[in-house]
Amino acid sequence: MIQKKVCMLGTFAVGKTSLVRRFVESIYSEKYHTTVGVKIDKKVVQLDSSELMLILWDIEGTETEHELRKSYLRGAAGYLLVVDGTRQDTLYKALALQTRVNETLGPVPFLLLMNKLDLADQWRISERETAALREKGWEVIQTSAKTGFGVEDAFHGLAKKLSGA
Amino acid sequence: MGIPGTDLMTASDGQSVVDEDKSEFSSDEGTMAELRSLLLGPAEAQLAQVHERLFDPQRQVEEVSRVLPDAIAVRSRQDEDLTTALAPTVSAALEYSVRKNPQPLADAIFPIMGPAIRKAIAAALSGMAQSFNQTLAHSMSARGLAWRWEALKTGRPFSEVVLLHTLLFRVEQVFLIHQETGLLLRHVSAANAEVQDVDMVSGMLTAIQDFVRDSFSTRPGEQLEALQVGELTVWIEQGPQAILAGVIRGNAPQQLREVFQETVEKIHLQFGSALKEFSGAAIPFVGTQPLLEDCLQSAYDLEHQKISTGRKLTPLRVILGIVLLALAVWGFFWLRDRRRWDAYVARLRTEPGIVVTDTGKQDGKHFVSGLRDPLSRDPAIMMQGTGLDSKLVVERWQPFQALTPDFVLARARKSLEPPTTVGLHFNDGLLEAEGFASHQWVLETRRVARLLPGVSQFREDKLFDLERIENPLLMFDVNQTEIRSDQQEKFDQLMADIAHLRQLAGEKKVRLEIAGHADGSGTESKNSTLSQGRAETVAAALKANLLNWPNLTIATVGSKEKLREELTDADRATNRSVTLKVIVTDSN
Numbered sequence: 001m002i003q004k005k006v007c008m009l010g011t012f013a014v015g016k017t018s019l020v021r022r023f024v025e026s027i028y029s030e031k032y033h034t035t036v037g038v039k040i041d042k043k044v045v046q047l048d049s050s051e052l053m054l055i056l057w058d059i060e061g062t063e064t065e066h067e068l069r070k071s072y073l074r075g076a077a078g079y080l081l082v083v084d085g086t087r088q089d090t091l092y093k094a095l096a097l098q099t100r101v102n103e104t105l106g107p108v109p110f111l112l113l114m115n116k117l118d119l120a121d122q123w124r125i126s127e128r129e130t131a132a133l134r135e136k137g138w139e140v141i142q143t144s145a146k147t148g149f150g151v152e153d154a155f156h157g158l159a160k161k162l163s164g165a
Numbered sequence: 166m167g168i169p170g171t172d173l174m175t176a177s178d179g180q181s182v183v184d185e186d187k188s189e190f191s192s193d194e195g196t197m198a199e200l201r202s203l204l205l206g207p208a209e210a211q212l213a214q215v216h217e218r219l220f221d222p223q224r225q226v227e228e229v230s231r232v233l234p235d236a237i238a239v240r241s242r243q244d245e246d247l248t249t250a251l252a253p254t255v256s257a258a259l260e261y262s263v264r265k266n267p268q269p270l271a272d273a274i275f276p277i278m279g280p281a282i283r284k285a286i287a288a289a290l291s292g293m294a295q296s297f298n299q300t301l302a303h304s305m306s307a308r309g310l311a312w313r314w315e316a317l318k319t320g321r322p323f324s325e326v327v328l329l330h331t332l333l334f335r336v337e338q339v340f341l342i343h344q345e346t347g348l349l350l351r352h353v354s355a356a357n358a359e360v361q362d363v364d365m366v367s368g369m370l371t372a373i374q375d376f377v378r379d380s381f382s383t384r385p386g387e388q389l390e391a392l393q394v395g396e397l398t399v400w401i402e403q404g405p406q407a408i409l410a411g412v413i414r415g416n417a418p419q420q421l422r423e424v425f426q427e428t429v430e431k432i433h434l435q436f437g438s439a440l441k442e443f444s445g446a447a448i449p450f451v452g453t454q455p456l457l458e459d460c461l462q463s464a465y466d467l468e469h470q471k472i473s474t475g476r477k478l479t480p481l482r483v484i485l486g487i488v489l490l491a492l493a494v495w496g497f498f499w500l501r502d503r504r505r506w507d508a509y510v511a512r513l514r515t516e517p518g519i520v521v522t523d524t525g526k527q528d529g530k531h532f533v534s535g536l537r538d539p540l541s542r543d544p545a546i547m548m549q550g551t552g553l554d555s556k557l558v559v560e561r562w563q564p565f566q567a568l569t570p571d572f573v574l575a576r577a578r579k580s581l582e583p584p585t586t587v588g589l590h591f592n593d594g595l596l597e598a599e600g601f602a603s604h605q606w607v608l609e610t611r612r613v614a615r616l617l618p619g620v621s622q623f624r625e626d627k628l629f630d631l632e633r634i635e636n637p638l639l640m641f642d643v644n645q646t647e648i649r650s651d652q653q654e655k656f657d658q659l660m661a662d663i664a665h666l667r668q669l670a671g672e673k674k675v676r677l678e679i680a681g682h683a684d685g686s687g688t689e690s691k692n693s694t695l696s697q698g699r700a701e702t703v704a705a706a707l708k709a710n711l712l713n714w715p716n717l718t719i720a721t722v723g724s725k726e727k728l729r730e731e732l733t734d735a736d737r738a739t740n741r742s743v744t745l746k747v748i749v750t751d752s753n
């Protein structure tokens with residue numbers, strides 16, 4: 001089976017860990033975030049003709065892109081950039097983060113996940129903003145870790161990009 | 166080479182011809198050209214080729230590149246001039262290369278650097294290691310003694326104790342991890358080793374290395390080399406493209422590090438291109454399995470075992486051996502005696518009616534003290550067969566009365582001495598007697614029972630007092646052997662009581678002795694006959710009413726033993742009677 005290192009990125013409390021919690025295999029507790037700053041999980045994605053094993057580096061959320069430990073990005077084949085749809089600032093921080101990651105990793109595949117879709121009434125990211133991102137060529141997926149909406153699609157979408165399909 | 170040389174000569178000849186005949190050349194150029202083409206025609210193309218080879222730089226480069234390796238080889242064999250000439254350039258080139266990017270060079274020489282450095286260090290350390298080994302060997306002898314003692318104490322074979330203590334290490338798992346991505350390339354584990362999800366562990370190991378490197382601002386090239394958790398150690402061996410991580414239980418020797426290092430080097434050597442091209446597929450690394458398995462080593466410290474068992478005899482060792490043997494023998498007897506004593510005391514503690522309050526050893530003798538109910542088993546008898554020497558045991562017992570039901574009952578039996586026809590039961594403070602007994606015993610028991618420790622109540626509902634049969638007198642008129650007619654009711658009651666007795670007696674054999682009496686008037690012989698007659702009358706009456714139970718015997722008392730002193734007529738009437746006595750004839 002092909003393995004790929006994938007990073008989960010985003011600022012504080014956007015729901016990265018919640019996104020992976022229900023959908024991946026895990027042997028490490030969430031304490032690792034506050035100690036080592038990263039937690040490794042595993043997700044096997046079934047593609048049309050093969051399986052892809054994603055080794056997820058769920059990296060501790062930082063307030064600014066400068067606090068990101070770049071060494072954890074090393075060797076990543078792709079990443080999921082997570083924002084909290086109810087907090088607009090998380091989107092702008094994610095944009096800065098993406099720039100920084102791009103400097104380190106180069107143009108590797110990634111997806112932007114707008115999480116917390118279950119709180120639709122508190123949604124703070126406009127259709128226009130989303131459309132602008134898509135125009136930029138970004139793939140944006142709306143997710144809810146709470147209901148599970150879009151999460152499988154997100155992992156599957158990234159896996160597909162990584163396998164070159 | 167011969168032909169181009171000839172062409173060259175021809176060409177120069179042709180030129181001189183032209184120089185000498187310049188006027189003719191100019192007047193009739195067309196003729197000359199024709200002539201030239203006639204003369205040189207076949208060589209002209211070759212000439213052009215030569216020209217190109219001589220003056221085209223690109224062609225020159227190609228020409229030189231073709232002969233350069235051979236030329237270098239030939240010249241190198243001749244003398245050192247080429248080496249001398251190249252040295253500054255090569256060194257400048259290396260310097261430039263390192264300055265530009267040291268990584269490729271470091272990667273290239275990595276497989277040879279390791280062994281070279283290790284060889285040098287090993288030579289330097291070997292002297293030091295020798296003296297260290299001696300120190301270790303000395304400490305071994307004391308440890309050897311300790312192990313023997315432990316084996317003696319625990320009853321385990323010495324060899325087992327040594328193996329237990331000499332388990333040095335076991336490599337339980339080996340991870341081959343891609344340096345850049347932290348992805349697992351290959352994993353092997355020893356039999357029975359506990360293995361978590363190895364893909365995640367591989368990632369986490371890499372993350373921890375990154376974490377340590379980032380957090381403690383190490384210098385470039387410095388890496389996490391070991392993690393230690395309890396008796397588990399993770400040794401991490403770095404290579405340019407891959408990391409080897411070994412999970413080790415126990416204390417592994419430094420040589421194992423070398424095994425790990427060599428394995429990393431071999432893997433880089435054999436799988437170098439696969440490592441460089443790695444993009445997530447671990448299949449090319451299946452071939453690393455045997456190399457990784459070679460790292461799954463384990464070792465027992467058998468060398469030290471040999472040292473401790475097979476060294477030369479010295480006077481000190483002989484004395485030590487004798488002392489050890491004496492100690493072992495003494496220890497054996499001490500332990501055996503101790504176990505016997507403990508077993509005996511344990512039995513005393515569980516014995517009813519005995520309460521052990523203190524045990525110990527005093528002046529080389531065991532002692533035990535406590536309380537003992539006189540009815541309990543004799544400790545002296547209990548000691549028989551335990552192997553303990555009674556002369557070396559001091560026992561101090563204070564008498565006491567145990568209040569457990571068994572003991573209350575036993576004490577009741579001892580003091581009441583019930584006849585075989587009486588059963589005693591005790592429960593919850595209540596002493597109960599059933600069966601039948603003499604009136605005297607019943608009276609005695611009533612008095613004594615409630616004084617017994619532990620007995621608060623005495624019940625005799627099921628106890629038949631023989632007084633009911635032995636007390637009534639069947640009376641007769643003067644000089645008569647027929648039962649007085651007013652005695653009928655008494656007689657009927659007697660029959661009923663005898664029937665009751667029969668039920669209680671069960672299988673027991675009972676005899677009824679019928680004694681005839683007479684008053685003091687008249688002669689003794691007359692009275693004897695009279696009393697005999699009276700007894701026979703009663704016997705006949707009983708026989709008629711009872712069905713062969715019990716056995717009846719007749720005793721003639723006459724007037725010799727009077728029931729009463731005859732002071733009044735009533736006394737004399739009493740003496741004209743027949744009495745009954747119940748005798749249990751059962752031998753049991």
